[in-house]
Amino acid sequence: MNLRELSRLLHLSQTTVSRALNGFPEVSEATRARVKAAADLHGYRPSAAARRLATGQSGTLGVVFPRERNMLGDLLFTEFLSSGVERCSELGYDITLAMARGAQTEEAVYRRAVRSARVDAMILSSPLVADPRIALLQALRMPFILHGRTRAETPYLSLDIDNRGAFFQAAGLLCDLGHRRIALINGDTRYYYANDRDEGFRSALTGKGVAVNPALVASSNMTESHGAEETARMLALPLQERPTAFLCSSIAQAQGVKRVLDGSGLAIGRDVSLIAHDDRLADMRAESFDPPLTATQSPIGAAGKRVVEKIIEHLREPDAPLSQEVWPVDLLVRASTGPAPAP
Amino acid sequence: MNLRELSRLLHLSQTTVSRALNGFPEVSEATRARVKAAADLHGYRPSAAARRLATGQSGTLGVVFPRERNMLGDLLFTEFLSSGVERCSELGYDITLAMARGAQTEEAVYRRAVRSARVDAMILSSPLVADPRIALLQALRMPFILHGRTRAETPYLSLDIDNRGAFFQAAGLLCDLGHRRIALINGDTRYYYANDRDEGFRSALTGKGVAVNPALVASSNMTESHGAEETARMLALPLQERPTAFLCSSIAQAQGVKRVLDGSGLAIGRDVSLIAHDDRLADMRAESFDPPLTATQSPIGAAGKRVVEKIIEHLREPDAPLSQEVWPVDLLVRASTGPAPAP
């Protein structure tokens, strides 16, 4: 069933039917209802290809797989992506994926996408502290939204959570509880989010007059094993340097920390405090941690949806100012934190 | 730069240029070369939308997020998907994603995809033992390929690994090493792959005259914690029931098994043997397990690529017979297996 058939069926022109369906004001409500009913009845779906050709819009958003590809990175990305896809289909858009791996450089992927006009906009994630993709896409005049932030001269559309504030708050809480030797198990600080968390952590400690011991700051990736390794290393320090509190960038890392603490007979919440950032992944709940985990939380799925909404809004109104949306992050205090043990 | 402009530039018709570019035989090699050079020079890329409208093909494959969404499921799917995307772009196809979650049933997703002609074919993964999607897509006349297998009356295109054979072989090895109390930590047996592995396991044991103890067979999901929990449960059994060997469906599960065995002071490879299936995920290598893990291995990334190739071949030649490709699985013996300890 196509437009022409439908319009003949209704004894209307294609124009009117098209306008009725697309909500144009110059068609009466009576005919609009009649048209919609008939369309439903006959299961009419406009051809995406024809619409694309006519409008010059592809109705498609592009997502490039992030370069960060460790286990937790994958999980976060999958949750982000699947939520984005869900919202996308509600809004009548498609998502197509591209990969930069092997011979194909990331730049080539973007250029190709732009030239073949396959996507209306791109969604970027996992930005570096200063990410070259921003300038590239701006030069190519390809609309995009960044999940995260980065250093850039020109404004761009983005959505991020307040990583700095979250870790500032969490580290502040640990200080207030009397902890003086606080460890930070972070992600790779070449990424903006990890750098941001690092800054929040440091500025909280400095603000509270607590020294930052470089030996207690670790950053690589978001896995359980990284958490475990670094904890083991820190517990091997001389007694007066050993941390009494850990701040982790992910629950996976916290699991590693816990594994080593458990092995050393240290009780979480009593001997040692533990806070982690909680992205609300289905299989890693802070509240079912043992003990329940104090956490800075922000659902990454919600970010996936909002990113899609924002970029589609931008496509509909390209001249609206490019906003940098930043979500506050809640700090939920549970049983994994407590006052610093007496020295 | 579009076809008309390019053809005028070359003083040729659009027909000739189109045919030259698409490799039709009725254009001379001389003009083809001339056309290709000019196209390259001016950076001509055919409009995907126009081509789609003209050919009725979308040049796009659809992937529906699998219903199985636990942590390891996500990792496997991501690796499968990203490899598929990579191969896809080499072959000039796109991949778009769809989600069945919340209000949208999976069936609705497929129906919508078919009616709006957005995709030429679909890629299915994580099939159940008897998966209703097969009949649905056949009824909708939507070409598809299944990663895995399922019970179905009619032939369909698929690619799978020999899960049954792999677990038959692995369990057989354990029997041959003298083990008589062998545990199986499996995935959810509602899924075909897990069911297949279960069958391979059972038939190996039966064939070697070894009894299958239902208390030593566990199946839920592919996570570390499931492996750990089940191991703890089995180690709590009376001594004469306690397993001397574990066969796991994933390295993640094996990590959980190892955690509990380590905690009980049992040495892997000496006191207890351990085998797992290895999907060759980047961050979970059987060879860097401690001790190096005996494993049935088959790279899931390679499957992702092959699935894409197969379905595209099928689109090019729709009348060729629908093949069920099954890959053999290697059993690599490393240090985690050894003779059963004396009773």
Place this chain on the structure above:
DNA sequence: TCCTTCTTTCAAAGCGCTTTGGATAAATTT
């Protein structure tokens, strides 16, 4: 030389939608 067969190229007709620039009928104003 004329007729036939390839080879090479082309004009034009879609594919199914959106959108421009009217046209017609009804309502309102003068």
Place this chain on the structure above:
DNA sequence: AAATTTATCCAAAGCGCTTTGAAAGAAGGA
């Protein structure tokens, strides 16, 4: 009653590609 506005609807022109059916030119055979 004529002139103007408003509310509906329409015919037709693209969007950029593929493909059909034909024509022109070159080559070969008689």
